[in-house]
Amino acid sequence: MFYRNKRPWYADYILIILGTALMAVAINSVFDTAGMVTGGFSGVAIIVKEWTKGLVGDGIPLWVTNFGLNIPLFFIGMKVGGFEFVRKAVTGEAFLSLWLAVLPAFNLAGDDLLLAAVYGGVIQGAGIGLVFLGRGTTGGTDMMAALLQRKMRHYSIAQIMQVIDALVVLVGMYVFGVQKALYAIIAVFLVTKVSDGLIEGLKFSKQTYIITEKPEEIAQMIMKELDRGVTGIHGKGMYSGQDKMLLYCVVDRKEIVTLKERVDAIDPKAFVIVSDAREVHGEGFIEKKA
Structure with missing residues (x-):
């Protein structure tokens, strides 16, 4: 069990590294191969890769889109809230993009969409939970929501994130079909449950x-x-x-x-x-x- 207080400074980075590696496995080897969009910039990256197939080889790599979308957010975030506002997000995003680039992609769930939703949801949920336990984030829609909330004070960050992720899932539904989008909802549910379980504590x-x-x-x-x-x-x-x-x-x-x-x-x-x-x-x- 990692404690929030009195733990070595490098423990946070170990958690972030392990967490982003698990997230990359879920994105590369489950969601991308199954054509399942669960929201976030990783979901946008999967859509962009599908749209650009044939135009750019097998499509624009996931890590390129994921990293590229975060760059303008980091600059805006530094201008609005200073470096401390984006420091943890930069760390998480850098490792996530690195893992997306270097880890090989395997079709872990085969053609079974239910297995893809379960495996992907559990693996990504565990990864997100570890990143949060390491006091980090991976940028993406949570940072976008935090920036938008400064201009839209009457909405919470969670509400804005839900709208953004819902829009991404809807676009994914258009690209990959309704069936895969419905399975993606199962994956989103599992991601939330598993990450919450890690964050709130496993010792019930x-x-x-x-x-x-x-x-x-x-x-x-x-x-x-x-x-x-x-x-x-x-x-x-x-x-x-x-x-x-x-x-x-x-x-x-x-x-x-x-x-x-x-x-x-x-x-x-x-x-x-x-x-x-x-x-x-x-x-x-x-x-x-x-």
Whole structure:
């Protein structure tokens, strides 16, 4: 697990390098070979390559279009926000274009569009997640959206990005057909889910609220048998009008079954609420390095 604080300066660059390599594999060996456009400048590059086939050999290489589209954005970004505004994007874009240029292209999914959507979505999502964990970006539509948002304050960057990417996908639909565009939507969904999972943390836990008439006994069981902390929250039952103690604790996924069984054994009438905790920092979970 890479920590956001107290990690070596070069860790960010390692994450960006690995992340952009995975992104290039997805773009070169899955989306391009399948004719699947998922938005962004990489999607524009796939469209341009298809349009220029026969005019320029097998078409303008992906890395040329991808890098070329970002150059004017970098200059505009430096003029508007200074070098710091584009520094991380330049790093990510440089590595992505390099990988697109040097990595060989393989047809990983064959002619199966569903496999292409799944493989491409997972691989690119993992790559984007690693780049973001390395505090970087790859320029493209996110930088364009950030620049446009300075002139369109009533829209968020996310909203502008969605419109830009949607337009790219629509053009891809015109070039490659409706069927491939529909599969591209599956890929976009997977990219978002996988990248979010990496960014928010892979160590999922369970948070539990317990309403019981025996808070002391259950709290002692959690602390002694499960070796987990528990917090008591004073509450009031609005139907009964009685004061109650609400117990709150976070446990590992494999411990939740034991917790529910032990709570039922102590108080069969206990009311237990369980939900996901995406990322937990602290003793016993993701511990912060000093």
